[in-house]
Amino acid sequence: LAKTTQPISMDSYEGQEVNITCSHNNIATNDYITWYQQFPSQGPRFIIQGYKTKVTNEVASLFIPADRKSSTLSLPRVSLSDTAVYYCLVGDENTGFQKLVFGTGTRLLVSP
Amino acid sequence: ETGVTQTPRHLVMGMTNKKSLKCEQHLGHNAMYWYKQSAKKPLELMFVYNFKEQTENNSVPSRFSPECPNSSHLFLHLHTLQPEDSALYLCASSQGTGREKLFFGSGTQLSVL
Numbered sequence: 001l002a003k004t005t006q007p008i009s010m011d012s013y014e015g016q017e018v019n020i021t022c023s024h025n026n027i028a029t030n031d032y033i034t035w036y037q038q039f040p041s042q043g044p045r046f047i048i049q050g051y052k053t054k055v056t057n058e059v060a061s062l063f064i065p066a067d068r069k070s071s072t073l074s075l076p077r078v079s080l081s082d083t084a085v086y087y088c089l090v091g092d093e094n095t096g097f098q099k100l101v102f103g104t105g106t107r108l109l110v111s112p
Numbered sequence: 113e114t115g116v117t118q119t120p121r122h123l124v125m126g127m128t129n130k131k132s133l134k135c136e137q138h139l140g141h142n143a144m145y146w147y148k149q150s151a152k153k154p155l156e157l158m159f160v161y162n163f164k165e166q167t168e169n170n171s172v173p174s175r176f177s178p179e180c181p182n183s184s185h186l187f188l189h190l191h192t193l194q195p196e197d198s199a200l201y202l203c204a205s206s207q208g209t210g211r212e213k214l215f216f217g218s219g220t221q222l223s224v225l
Binding site: 092 | 114116145147154155157160200202203204210211213214215216217218219221
């Protein structure tokens with residue numbers, strides 16, 4: 001079963017681009033990569049999902065190399081309100097409930 | 113507003129009390145979930161329901177009893193809890209149980225005295 005590894009924390013300043021990398025060496029062929037954001041005392045919120053190459057939406061971009069053993073969430077020009085915990089999940093219906101397992105995530109702190 | 117509503121937002125209960133957490137989703141989803149998030153710990157998946165049927169029980173103690181009367185409502189019945197059960201309990205829903213994204217409620221912050 002795929003397991004993810006992320007940095008525990010990251011610091012940034014307003015206006016900078018932030019890249020958070022997730023390692024998933026045992027990713028299976030059918031697995032997708034999904035990122036969530038969580039603010040204190042709230043439930044996680046879906047940010048972006050991808051399978052390969054690059055995916056972009058109004059919030060972020062997701063970069064996935066050809067071997068898919070890692071992925072990078074890119075947040076352009078962060079603001080103070082982007083301070084949150086970011087989770088990387090890997091899985092598909094074939095992996096059962098493991099696809100719904102959130103790790104420790106990356107705690108991003110954005111300063112003025 | 114995520115379309116998933118949890119009540120109550122806060123709950124304090126003694127170890128001998130019986131209480132219930134309620135979750136309602138207005139998204140027309142077929143799958144619903146309970147997660148537990150203790151302070152400084154990752155989210156723990158507790159239960160999964162798909163089309164009202166429980167499909168996953170992640171070795172949760174029997175003092176937590178889920179109920180899913182229909183695809184829109186999910187309950188978590190609590191009895192004889194322990195102080196270590198104090199946590200944020202989150203409900204989520206999704207269209208299916210494949211790779212569809214999860215929609216979370218704001219949670220119930222539970223304190224067991």
